[in-house]
Amino acid sequence: MTDREIYSGRILKLLVKYVVLADGKPHLREIVEHLPGAAMVAVDASGQVLLVRQPRPAVGAAVLELPAGLIDPGEEPIETARRELVEETGFRARVVEPLVAFYTSPGFTDELIHIFVGTDLEEACAAQDEEEEIEVVRMPVEVALQRVMQAEISDAKTVAGLLAYARLANPS
């Protein structure tokens, strides 16, 4: 019944904790401590959003997502979002604004994702992440939103980021 660390690895730790609830008894909680991340809704002058598709072993499929990555130690979330956009798509956003932030699944993990909007895009000298196999997919924001509502875009940060962007653009 004592808290313990099960695993400490590259991007996460697994802890088992016992939490006393209203019934006065300790209840097991399995908790994953995960590094925070940042993602970018990058929209070009013609209203197209830059997404990336990459293999995700955790779900056994390639997933269409906002450009995103883990925040390096000491890095500001906005810098992570800028950096990942360049690394993953080869584009730089000259204007970057905060959009929303949320825990991906607070029932078991502290992973927090900060989402930004990037506009005024320009091509950068991109060196794609060596480790990553990433395809850049560009589509009109409206098409991306249709795919969200049809559950064809199925990544929480991408669903939430695109919908928040649409609301910001059209708050009524």
Place this chain on the structure above:
Amino acid sequence: MTDREIYSGRILKLLVKYVVLADGKPHLREIVEHLPGAAMVAVDASGQVLLVRQPRPAVGAAVLELPAGLIDPGEEPIETARRELVEETGFRARVVEPLVAFYTSPGFTDELIHIFVGTDLEEACAAQDEEEEIEVVRMPVEVALQRVMQAEISDAKTVAGLLAYARLANPS
């Protein structure tokens, strides 16, 4: 360099896998297999949404969320959403429709959440989950959406579910 299971617990498993990427080398992936869940955007006749606030040890705070829970073995996601709404709020939704579905964080976990919209609410004979300390919070959908955009509502399924509901109601 062989795949292995680190932990198998109540709601999750932790696996370490080695994935060969384009560079021909194996890369470590830390993967959490997690039971899927379902959540409900429950809106009453006056346009108020039923949310719940509960302590979340993983993030060290009480978090405002859609009523939600793990899908029991053999249970359809829509039944989970109906059941959790009753258990957590004491209300039953007579009309329930699918809204969106997504992976909470496909970079490390297969956790999938199905979101439904529940309307035509009626009070049920609620027995609150014994294990859970849950406060029901009711607010106009528009107020909830403002809190999303101000990052005061900070749970991915709740952010995505509320924004998707708003888009469904007002797709322009």
